[in-house]
Amino acid sequence: MSAARRARVREAVAARELSALVVTHLPSVRYLTGYVGSNGIAVIAPEGTVLLTDARYAVAARGQVDDGVEVVVGARDLLGDTAAAVTRLTPRDATVGVEGAHMTMNQGARLTALLAETGDTARTLSPQTGIVEGVRAVKDAEEIAAVRRAAAVADDALADVLAQGVVGRTEREVAWAVLEALHRHGAEGASFETIVAAGPNAARPHAVPTGARIPGDTLLTIDMGAVVDGYCSDMTRTLVLGDPGPDLAEAYRVCHRAQRAALDAVRPGIACADLDRVARGVIEEAGLGEAFGHGLGHGVGLEIHEAPRLGREAPGTLAPGMIVTIEPGIYLEGRGGVRIEDLVAVTEDGAEILSSHPKDAPPRGGE
């Protein structure tokens, strides 16, 4: 399966006139080779793919990698073997791509020095941005199936937690209940630290659950996701508890409309910035634009945040196979907040919504 992925990366590498790409970002190493472990580097060249790891992972790595990937087991510091692999796989005057957004300055300096030591060559490193990320943004069928499974586990887990009741429990207790339910439904873990935030705490997009008891008559935001077979899901529901008061009720209604409008607009070919504008327009029209201080969404896959990005100035357009979140939010400092988020796969002619847990109906009145 990863052979097709490597072919797409090789095309991008050739298009940038590079002789090879050294992949150091672990999720990308996994994506391109199958290797799952904490110490691995992949070298992708026209003539072959080499995975470098150390003795602790030798047995596991040989079992994990896909056909067409050569495993080299060496010292724990992989850069020496990386230089050797690059030397073997590229011409003497090669320009070798490295992942500039991930490789550290020390690694870059050392790899340059090691390449120079391998003889009278003039290989140079060229920091690149977004090569594997761009390929990973478009998921293959196996990946979409894995994210779908992760989303289903999160749906089931949230249903369990809400069936237990949440009012009167602390935010931390509910966050733990989410993790426990994710585990029970078969997740390898949570895809990020679950957010459970009621009342004023929900005015922070990145709220941390507290020891405060969840009151009635407010909004409660739960943002959660599962990891299944290495792939993440991401979903937010804001619960309308009793009567949250007119400000928060109105914020919920506006956010709900904005999210629906954006979901309806998801299709191949729409610009990521335009999709953001669909939701933002609804919120601005209601006079709440200032209260929506983040982008509309982001890609999800092996990582919880990956390409593409949906935001005011985000580049690019949606393509079939992309999986993104649609998550407008409205945050009222000191009072509370609302965010409604679904996970969506872009299809050939529209979108498949992967998260299916029902959303609370907008509170009535004042519309």
Added chain:
Amino acid sequence: MSAARRARVREAVAARELSALVVTHLPSVRYLTGYVGSNGIAVIAPEGTVLLTDARYAVAARGQVDDGVEVVVGARDLLGDTAAAVTRLTPRDATVGVEGAHMTMNQGARLTALLAETGDTARTLSPQTGIVEGVRAVKDAEEIAAVRRAAAVADDALADVLAQGVVGRTEREVAWAVLEALHRHGAEGASFETIVAAGPNAARPHAVPTGARIPGDTLLTIDMGAVVDGYCSDMTRTLVLGDPGPDLAEAYRVCHRAQRAALDAVRPGIACADLDRVARGVIEEAGLGEAFGHGLGHGVGLEIHEAPRLGREAPGTLAPGMIVTIEPGIYLEGRGGVRIEDLVAVTEDGAEILSSHPKDAPPRGGE
């Protein structure tokens, strides 16, 4: 509290003839400023300390930082504000230290360009290694107390799990039970993914728990830790289940002796490499040197792996306030493994063992 830490970093910065240090590694940012969040950079200069973050963390950051730290809230990409802070706090011909082991090549190139844009200056970046890490290696009283609490929570959690019985449960079930017990005893989480490995799976130092049921008559390794107030603990116990057979029994006895010898040797002034040699000598003498394929231990604090390192070629010596693991292991491919690990604080005249869960007695016979 962090003022004393910043003073120690300033001394190290001055000793390397730098005008300032840009700290991008988040655990070090937290250590030096008190900021707890996922987007922060600290600039440490003789004239002051600036913490840069974005609007999502503005309220939280202002509440978290210690006296003497100026908070600047700006764009989500912090490098522009970082360049401005560096320009304000350093002379025009400054050499500015950056964390070469953490700053990416892209960040380095961008910060260099941004500094050049700030006017007709000739500030240069100088990648540095280990400045904050060196300071963090020696813990203050508050840190030692936090690690002690984390170790106590892990002790209590392991006792609970073992009281439930482990034979016949799957490795994954027991790993989950550990997480559940850590949570119940007040941990913020596990300090790393718990390892539960029985029989041949324990021959891998970094074993991943499987769905296999734990049999009787073997060795079972449980490697676990808690996070409390941001600080980690780390402890491994190998349980002797029934009769593990002569090879594994002998491996347990040797590892137990090696660990005891190393614990007895912990004191200020001993070289990190010499301490490794104490344990390794016992294992080599028993003819099992090849089966101990990793270093003796590592520092523990805000991160589960930090300075100092205890290994064959590790530099440096122990000093009061350091907290390290002592964890020799013996791994017999296809059969099983043993690792026994305690967390130890170096004191003025010896050591305080922070992990107190009892170790299984060495199996009798064959000695």
